[in-house]
Amino acid sequence: MKRTVVIGFLGTVLDFVGRGKDRWSRWRPSVGLCMQEDLLVDRFELLHDAHSTGLADQIREDVAGVSPGTQVRSQLMALRNPWDFEEVYGKLLDFVRAYPFDTEAEDYLIHITTGTHVVQICLFLLTEARFLPGRLLQSSPDKDSKAVAAGKVSTIDLDLSRYDSIATRFQAQTREATSFLKSGIATRNAGFNRMIDRIEQVAIRSRAPILLQGPTGAGKSQLARRIYDLKRQQHQIAGPFVEVNCATLRGDGAMSALFGHRKGAFTGAASDRPGLLRTADKGMLFLDEIGELGLDEQAMILRAVEDKRFLPVGSDREVESDFQLIAGTNRDLGTQAAAGRFREDLFARLNLWTFALPGLAERREDIEPNLEFELDRFAAREGVRATFNAEARQRYLAFATDGSTPWTGNFRDLSASITRMATLAPAGRINADTVADEIEGLRRRWQGAGGGAADDGLEAVLGVEGLAGIDLFDRCQLATVIRVCRDSRSLSEAGRVLFGASRTARKSVNDADRLRKYLARFGLEWDRLRG
Incomplete structure (x- = not known):
């Protein structure tokens, strides 16, 4: 059987109740956990500072009296201030790194009942991060037991999924977060739903750049905004959401718009301009169509992402901005990088978390729930509720979900289509004639965009x-x-x-x-x- 080893800090308050015989009628956590009938402690690593050496000797003697098989080893830790988080964490980390853990032969219990609150927090963090390869142990007095001095102990399992109530709440919160990212739309496409689940995990756990790929109108901008709103709800981000369409930035104006400029940097620079990257400080920057940026702008974006610093146009002093980057593109940046049209180092930085958003034609099963979403958006925007009659709804869905319907503009086409029908609906009721006119109009638009597709x-x-x-x-x-x-x-x-x-x-x-x-x-x- 494995040996049981307890690692804990001496409690200068809870463990000290005097030296007389009456101390055996009082609960002392470090002594009490060695008095448990169902817990045999083979070794107790008792951490303490120089001021508590006498108390540590007393505890070691008392443990020997109640549990002769327990070896108590004093571990002197030179702490100037046990309430200083940086000092305490550093000293404990040094102890952990030097300790000869043998997980094959020993089980480790980390006692977090004693010590200052700072000590308890540090022990918890080190255990959660697996620097301390053990389970958390907490003890408490047991007034209902005859063995008052022993108290009671219990372990804390850091795998929260084992706790039914916590797991249920966690799953509910996860479902709520993924629904939020989907704008509350009950999407049915399995691949899209799996992707949203992964994005939710990444958005909550990481501040690394995210790359959203997909055709124009697939919803990259809306998803980026929802990621920002989710992180803001979780108090992970405090600054603004700054969206930039890189396709609209050209020439010297691109540098100025992104990175700002100093007064007099060029003709027309009548005053300082902070730039969009500085505006996004403490927030999120969404660079849509990032593949349209020039190579010089890409190089400065990379520096800003990695070092949180960049040089405004006309300035000899760098400025700082700490933002999370989301990039959007309808291009294959890997191909662009191979052809020398996109920086390979920036692509490598963006490619950590890449998500490909499918077009509407690849998610035809999601057209029906998006239909209701667009009608709700129209009602909220215009203050008028429009609905389909049964025949019109059936006819429009048959057209929309048919494999020959191209949806070249993706969700933008769908949104515009619903808006037109809801606006023209007689008395707020979309009928078959309205749907027929809309279908004919969509076909003409798609044929025109295709340069004579017929x-x-x-x-x-x-x-x-x-x-x-x-x-x-x-x-x-x-x-x-x-x-x-x-x-x-x-x-x-x-x-x-x-x-x-x-x-x-x-x-x-x-x-x-x-x-x-x-x-x-x-x-x-x-x-x-x-x-």
Whole structure:
């Protein structure tokens, strides 16, 4: 069996009740825990300072009288001020690091009943952090027992999940936090729900940067704001929420907006400007579309995140700002970094906690609960409640959840759609005619945004979802390539037509291979197109 070892601080008040015989009728925690019938203490590491050496000797003698098998070892700790947290923690940590723990042969109990409150807190922290590899032990008087001097003892298990009432409350708070991050929407997409659970854990436990990836309109900005609100509710953050769309920052103005400037730093700098990073001090900075920042701005952002310091434009003195960073992007920053368009060191710093938000087309089961959320938002904003009749609701959901509906603008498209219908609803009742008009309008908008989607035939080749991820620039080029492929008798012939001008400038030509690689970018093959 393992030996039981108690580590505890001498109680100069509770352990000292005089030296006469009547001390045996009083409860003394350090002696009492060695008098327990169901707790055999093999060794007692009794910590004390130089002023309490005499009392420690008395306790050692008394323990020997009631528990001869217990070895009491005095551990002198030179404390100038037992109420100084820094000193006490440092001395205890030194003791712990030097102590020869043997967890294979010994069980350790950390007695936290005696000593100053500072000592008790430090012992708790060291045990929770596993510097002290044991369980917490508390003792108390037992007035109902005949053995008054012995008192009673109990262990504290730091695994809170073992305590039913605490575990139930913790689970309820966790559910409340994840619901808060989802704006109270009862989302049904399993992957999205798992991601929100992980974000809740990270948001509560970490101040490291968070990277939110996803297409425009997927909800990155709203989620960043909810993370901030959650941390503020938990009293983990006190400063403001500062949101910056990096796509709107250009040239010298980007440096000034982000990092501030000194008066006279450049033409038009009539006064000092603190900059958005300083404004976010003690709070949260959300850099949306961070991939649009220039490399110089990225370098200064990295310095500000790592050192909490940066240099305003035109200043020779650094300033400080302590903020948590959330970055948003619709780009693949890993690919951008490999191509030299994004700093690899900044990407590495951001990539600790990366979460990819799916678009609305990937979360069609969440459209219905978001429908109610948007109607509630409309009512709160406009002061008018709008609802669907049964036929209209069924028709709109059938359209919205159909796999051919692209939702290229994601949740922004959905929000705008509900707003239009609620605004135009006769007497606040969205009917089938209102829904039919809205569906027709959405289809026209998506076709217009696609540059003539009804005519280029790409939807039949790539599908609605595949087509939604292609820029208009690439779409126009791809439509021409496919047309030429279909009009050509072979891959090589199509390559000669498409690359007729540029091929003359190259020493070696393989137009077929060049065309094959181009088609592969979009998951297409020559045989499939000809078929």
